[in-house]
Amino acid sequence: MSKILVTGGAGFIGSNFVRMMLAETDHQIINLDLLTYAGNLENLSDVEGRANYAFVRGDIVDARVMSAVFAEHQPEVVVHFAAESHVDRSVLDATAFVQTNVVGTQVLLDQSRHHGVRRFVHVSTDEVYGSLGATGLFTEDTPLQPNSPYSSSKAGSDLLVRAAVHTHDMDCVITRCSNNYGPFQFPEKLIPLMIANAREDTPLPVYGDGKNVRDWIHVDDHCRGIRRAMEDGATGEVYNFGGDAERENLFVVHEILRLVGKGEDLIRFVTDRPGHDRRYAMDSSKAKSQLGWSPSFTFESGLAQTVEWYLANQQWWERVRSGAYQDYYSRQYGGR
Ligand code: NAD
Ligand code: TDX
Numbered sequence: 001m002s003k004i005l006v007t008g009g010a011g012f013i014g015s016n017f018v019r020m021m022l023a024e025t026d027h028q029i030i031n032l033d034l035l036t037y038a039g040n041l042e043n044l045s046d047v048e049g050r051a052n053y054a055f056v057r058g059d060i061v062d063a064r065v066m067s068a069v070f071a072e073h074q075p076e077v078v079v080h081f082a083a084e085s086h087v088d089r090s091v092l093d094a095t096a097f098v099q100t101n102v103v104g105t106q107v108l109l110d111q112s113r114h115h116g117v118r119r120f121v122h123v124s125t126d127e128v129y130g131s132l133g134a135t136g137l138f139t140e141d142t143p144l145q146p147n148s149p150y151s152s153s154k155a156g157s158d159l160l161v162r163a164a165v166h167t168h169d170m171d172c173v174i175t176r177c178s179n180n181y182g183p184f185q186f187p188e189k190l191i192p193l194m195i196a197n198a199r200e201d202t203p204l205p206v207y208g209d210g211k212n213v214r215d216w217i218h219v220d221d222h223c224r225g226i227r228r229a230m231e232d233g234a235t236g237e238v239y240n241f242g243g244d245a246e247r248e249n250l251f252v253v254h255e256i257l258r259l260v261g262k263g264e265d266l267i268r269f270v271t272d273r274p275g276h277d278r279r280y281a282m283d284s285s286k287a288k289s290q291l292g293w294s295p296s297f298t299f300e301s302g303l304a305q306t307v308e309w310y311l312a313n314q315q316w317w318e319r320v321r322s323g324a325y326q327d328y329y330s331r332q333y334g335g336r
Contacts, residue, residue, distance in 0.1 A: 003028045005075035005117075007060055007108065008082030010035055012185045013123070015043035017079065017223045018053070028052045030073050033082065034059045036096075040325045041332060042316065043184045048332065057329070060104035063111070070115040078112050079121045079230060080105065083157075086188055087127075087150045091274055094149035101153035102160070109164045109172075120172040121230045122161045126215070126242070127151035128176065131277035139283045140176075140238040147275050158238075165236040173233035175226055178242040178282045181302065182219035183309045187317050190214075191303070194253055195310040196317050198260040208272035210250030213279040217243030218302035221295040228291040239291065242282025245299035252303075259307040 004021065008014040009031030018029055033039045035057055047053050056073070058065045060082050082104060084090065084097045105122070112120050129138040130145030144159075146152040164170040181191040194204050225241040233239055250267075257264060287293045297305075310317060319325045 001026050001028065002076045003030065003074060004077045004079060005030045005032055005070075005073060007032050007078065007080045008039070009033055010039035010041050010043060010055075011081060011085070012038070013180055013219055013222060014081040015040075015184055016182065016219045017081070017226060018044060019047060020220070020223045021227070022047050022050060022053055026052065029054070030075060031055045032058055032060070032069060035326075035329055036084075038085065038186050040184070040186075040320065040328070042319070042325050042328050045328070055333075057333075060108055061099050063107045066107050066111045067114070070111045074115065076118045077121070077230065078108060078117050078119075079123065079226065080108055081123045083154070084150065087148050088188070088273060090148055090150035090153070094153070097149050097153040102156040105157035106160050109160060109170065113164070113168055113170055118171060119230065120161070120164070120170060121226060121233075122158065122172060122174045123226060124158050124174055124176045125151065125154050126176055126178045126240070126280045126282055127277065128155040128158055132279040132281055134279070137281045137283035138240060140240055140286055147277055162236070171235045173229050173235070174238045175229050176238060176240050177222050177225065178215035178217050178280055180217055180219045180222050182306050183313070184316070185219070187320060190249065191252065191256065191306065192310060192317065194256045195260060195307055196321070198257055198262045198266060199311065199314065201262070201266065203268040204253055204257070204266050205268050205270040206249060206253055207270060208276060210253070210269065211248050212276060213246050213248055213281065215242045215281045216245045216247060216252070216299050216302070217241065217295060218297035218306075221297055225287055225291070225293050228287070228293045232291055234290075239287045240282045240284050241287055241293070242284045243295050243297070243299065243302075244284070246279075246281050247299060255303055256307060259304060260311070
């Protein structure tokens with residue numbers, strides 16, 4: 001049994017990871033999250049009150065607060081999800097991206113070192129590698145060529161983690177994953193946005209020509225990969241995780257319309273995202289051979305499950321869209 005500090009555990013992937021770890025292990029989980037617009041404690045209302053689960057609200061950028069959190073909880077392992085995660089928001093204003101993703105990661109590395117954390121798992125993204133042409137795959141040796149403020153801030157954090165290994169002998173592992181989808185994803189990202197809009201007969205905004213390619217992975221497969229890297233990854237190593245599921249955006253949108261039972265007349269081609277990366281695709285062979293990991297969902301089975309979840313949990317995303325989910329913290333925790 002270990003004490004694991006999960007940062008960003010109220011977000012999409014973090015909350016799925018926390019739920020998985022509580023279901024499958026007896027580790028003590030401390031969920032540290034600032035509850036920005038993307039943090040939603042309703043994602044974890046089913047585990048609230050569990051003896052081996054605690055929630056702490058805090059900003060990873062604030063070294064004084066982080067020092068107190070590490071001193072109080074004495075985590076042995078840190079799994080670091082907390083980040084600003086949406087590319088479009090980083091185009092509008094990169095300030096919070098640099099603060100949270102770069103400065104916040106260094107604060108966590110410093111606190112981990114000062115408080116004797118045994119292992120630090122840094123959750124990163126395929127976007128640090130930049131954009132691919134029509135062929136080829138990202139490997140762990142692909143040079144870092146991030147193109148957006150978001151991906152540049154993530155690449156910056158990856159390099160700080162690398163420096164902590166080489167300079168301070170810290171035991172860190174970096175995971176880089178492709179586009180996730182699944183339950184509890186904030187409906188600003190492609191798949192949940194399109195499901196919610198289709199459900200409500202609102203136009204589906206497709207950027208550019210809709211031919212950009214993403215490698216889609218179900219969030220459960222990503223979480224299992226992070227767990228394997230946490231348990232058996234080698235110090236200082238990077239592990240890529242992908243879904244072996246490259247699809248053009250327009251294909252994804254058509255599939256969603258079919259599954260929701262709506263027509264293609266809802267599709268609207270809109271102005272392209274500035275600097276829009278054309279294609280991502282992951283080579284996950286290192287994780288497969290060294291960690292014994294492989295994705296269990298096909299894109300078809302995962303998308304069908306995800307659409308079903310959003311249709312069955314309309315209240316969840318309606319509360320996100322209306323902002324009502326932000327009341328949950330004060331109801332649950334009062335003035336704390
Ligand atoms: P998300 O936006 O859903 O969640 C981010 C969480 O971090 C939120 O709960 C938010 O409140 C918290 N947070 C933000 N700033 C904070 C701060 N200063 N202090 C404490 N908490 C803060 O993001 P996600 O999609 O779950 O992504 C999680 C991680 O995985 C990120 O590091 C992201 O870069 C990485 N990643 C995401 C994807 C994807 O497809 N979503 C793919 C690869 C990697
Ligand atoms: O309204 C939209 N219309 C559209 O065509 C949105 C929101 C997106 N898109 C396109 C842009 C991308 O080509 O869909 C694709 C996916 O977009 P996002 O869901 O915004 O994801 P992406 O930019 O690829 O980044 C995601 O994957 C890697 C996550 O948001 C990152 O956090 C992760 O690191």
